[in-house]
């Protein structure tokens with residue numbers, strides 16, 4: 001792959017490029033977590049489009065598998081946590097409205113291996129306790145916790161990341177370069 005910097009032609013191997021594209025980790029002044037308000041605003045401004053898209057997603061038959069969401073290019077800030085939460089709650093609501101019991105949920109947070117997954121995992125709220133109530137009741141009471149299992153998936157979204165047919169909904173924002 002070739003790119004140009006100040007008129008010079010540079011050859012950048014895809015693997016090297018993947019190292020360059022990651023956001024700045026940690027929570028210092030220059031970090032992505034402290035400098036991603038513009039992305040947060042834009043993502044919130046298209047929530048109606050996200051919800052319309054989620055309304056068109058077929059709910060899987062049977063509840064033996066967790067409903068699975070993947071965020072490609074999640075980075076390490078709060079934006080991904082906010083959007084995954086919106087997605088899970090919207091799908092759970094659809095199950096409730098259709099009179100079906102919602103399955104468990106899981107989210108895969110995926111980004112390049114150089115992403116600061118440590119920070120992301122530290123920002124994750126604790127898992128909601130589902131004991132002693134319906135999913136609807138638990139979700140309603142789940143402020144400050146997350147109603148889904150979480151895992152990080154390192155790798156480029158230009159390669160295989162997941163087994164076939166294992167993800168029900170993909171989300172990706174501000175990540176295509």
Ligand SMILES: C[S@@+](CC[C@H](N)C(=O)[O-])C[C@H]1O[C@@H](n2cnc3c(N)ncnc32)[C@H](O)[C@@H]1O
Pocket residue numbers: 021022023036039040043072073074075076077079080110111112115155156157158172173174175176177
């Ligand atoms: C501007 S951040 C967006 C983060 C988050 N989606 C948000 O809305 O705040 C772009 C992210 O895309 C990731 N990214 C860029 N190219 C990628 C690729 N080929 N595979 C996976 N992630 C990639 C970067 O590492 C970075 O974390």
